[in-house]
Amino acid sequence: MLTSTHADSPPKPPAPFTRFARSLSRNWQLYILILPSLLFSAIFFYYPITSGFYHSFTYWDIKQTVWVGLENYARLLDDSSTPAAWRNMAVILISNMLIVCIFPLFGAVLVVRLRNAALQYWWRILFVLPIIVPATVTVFVWRWFYGLDGGLNQILRMINLGALGKIWLGEPSYALAAIIFVGFPWVAGLNFLIYVAALQSISQEILDSAKVDGADSFKTFFFIELPLIRNQVLVLITLTFIYYLRSFDAPLIMTNGGPGTAGTLVPGLQMYRAVRDDLDLGYGSAIGMVLFAATLIFTAINFYISRRQAKGESS
Amino acid sequence: MKLRRHFDQIIINIILVVIAVFTFVPLLTLLTLSFKDIDQFNNQPMGLSFPLNFQNYAMAWKFMQDPLWHNIIVGITAPALSISMAAITAFVLARFNFAGRPLLFGVLLLSLLVPNTILFVPLFQLIIQIGAQNTLWALILPYAANQALTIFVTHSFYKDMPSEMFDAAKMDGANTLDSFFYIALPLSTPILSAMAIFQVWLIWNDYAWPSLVANSNEARTAVTGLIYFNDFSRPEPGAGMAAAVLAALPMLVLFIFTMRTFVAGLTAGAIKE
Known part of the structure; x- marks a missing residue:
């Protein structure tokens, strides 16, 4: 009796490897179809990421690789411009996180408050339009604006304050502020669009009952709309953070990190310059690793906070 | 009461006009500066000054035509490669069951969680190693490898498609590729074009990477060309401004022709990125 039930029982599930081999022989066409994506991912993502991690412990130029242990990281700590670079990045990050919560949201609320549908539509288009302008072009225009004969000094001369004029990007006390000020009034663009969409998705009934x-x-905004679009605000803050952690286009184009050794230097630019100026790829990789770790820590904190908030809501 | 509400609307419009002026004055200044000769540029930079100087554009075009052309080639090839690979991968992963599927899905999407700063240096070395520095390949290949977001977005789209459609096609003798090309692809065209436009926009905006690996006459892109032209060719200032206008123009054209898709693509891309 015992033996007969045993004979009737389904065959044992095959080991993972044989299952894979069987699937491979039956579905080989499917594997071929995803092969290009896998190859690109292997060559341009997994290989560089591994290579970058390994080489952050080496002296590395194009010709040779020499194991140096933690020397690159030690050098980064010793480098007198490192604290300045991280401080500058912190200033840029915090300013832009504040900016993204205030200015585009203010613009979006104003546009949503309009009752004339056609007018609302055209204002929306107008404030979305600047997304087509490449960031480099914007930075380029502002670089001229801050120059010796640039727009800002011309305006000062026009209102008889010419004496205040200076090469704004050449002054240690103004350069960083000048870079953060690029894009003023910071309303137009994608952030604005995302806020408008979020505000418009709030049901009219809620607004009417309010x-x-x-x-x-004001009360409608602070007690009804703002709580309801809190998630979008948090998403945009996170995106801003991640963007400015890795972006260094503005300092690169406007000041190359100056004035002085590190007036507007940020870690990303430090990495870029290690590669471009010194071909010091090992040092560059180490900076990349530290930035990566910083992003991971922030993402983890962010995840933890949003999970705790979600828990708080459900209980 | 009614009058007060009307008054509110006027105030809102006035504030919006002020914001719009601050937003657009830099861009309009760029445009007007691009029509000034060197005297007008230095003596009256604000507003239009006549006669308009079209010579700037002739000079800027002479330098910018190659970079623009490079960028158009890269902006078409890389997204085309990336989207076609990503779409078929997403389709296979979403509609078929085979061993290792969840693992492969994870392997392909991991890059979404990793900021690309970490790739910057080793990718630079890789590009030099394969001899692609200062060629368009230095841009096309890494950009084409940028597939995770498209796979992620289209995967959920393909997964939500009703399976009756594919069952019926199978009964009629369609194979995997047939059901992709005749059923899945046509239905996903809007989402794929949105992703494609987002990639074109990213490529057109990228400065740091091309300025490092493609800063030569053979491979310079539009925005790298703009900065190089101004910093190293030392043109007349108006011509430098004209180059900036030329660098932005193709995006304007793309926007005008694909407005809805453009906005949809950038919104989806920005949020998920």
């Missing part, structure tokens, strides 16, 4: 209860425009 009005019936006598809420004015």
Whole structure:
């Protein structure tokens, strides 16, 4: 009896490897179809990431690789411009995180408050339009604006304050602020669009009932709209953070990290310059690794906070 | 009451006009500066000054035509390669069951979680190693490898498609590729074009990478060309501004022809990135 049930039982599931081999012989066409993606991912993602990690412990130029242990990391700590670079990045990050919560949101709320649908549509298009301008072009225009005969000094001369004029990007106390100021009033663009979409998705019934209860425009914003679009605000803050952690186009184009040794230097630019100026790829890789770690830590904190908030809501 | 509400609307419009002026003055200044000769440029940089000087554009075009052309080639080839590989991969992963599928999916999407700063240096070395520095390949290959976002977005799209469609096609004798090309692809064209436009936009905006690996006359892109032209060729200032206008123009054209897709692509791309 025992033996008969045993004979009737389904065959043992094959070991993972044989299962894979069987699937491979039956579905080989499917594997071929995803092979190009896998190859590109292997060559241009997995290989560089491994190579970067390994080489951050080496002296590395194009010709030779010499194991140096933690020397690159030690050098990074010793480098007198490193603290300045991280401080500059912190200033840029915090300013831009504040900017993204205030200016595009303010613009979006104004546009959503318009009652004339056609007018609202055209304002929206107008404030979306600047996304077509490449960031480099914007930075380029502002670089001229801050120059000796640039727009800012011309305006100062026009209002008889010419004495205040200076080469703004050449002054240690102004250069970083000048870079953060690029793109003022920071309303137009994708952030604006995302806020408008979020605000428009709030149901009219909620807004109407708020009005019936006598809420004015400010109360509606702070007690109804803002809590409802909190997620979008958090997403945009995170995106801004990640973007400015790795982006160094503006300092690269406007000041190359100056004035002085590190007036507007940021870690990303430090990495770029290690490669471009010194062909010091090992040092560059080490900076890349530290930036990567910083991003991971922030993402983890961010994840933890949003999970705790989600828990708080459900309980 | 009614009057007050009307008044509110006027105030909002006035504030919006002020914001718009601050937003657009730099861009309009760029445009007007691009029509000034060197005297007008230095003596009256604000506003239009006549006669308009079209010579700037002739000078800028002479330098910028190659970079623009390079960027158009890269901006077409790389997204085309990336999207076609990503779409078929996403389709296979979404509609078929085979051993190792979840693992492969994870392997292909991991790059979404990793900031690309970490790739910058080793990728530079790789490009030199394969001899692609200062050629368009230095741009096309890494950009074409940028597939994770498209795989992620189209995978969920293909997964949500009703399986009756594919069952019926199978009964009629369609194979994997047939059901991709005749059913899945036509239905996913909007989402794929949105992703493609997002990639074109990213490529057109990228400065740091091309300025490092493709800063030669043979491979310079539009925005790298713009900076190089101004910093090293030392043109007349108006011509430098005209080059900036030329560098931005193709995006304007793309926007005008694909407005809805453009906005959809950038929104989806920016949020998921």
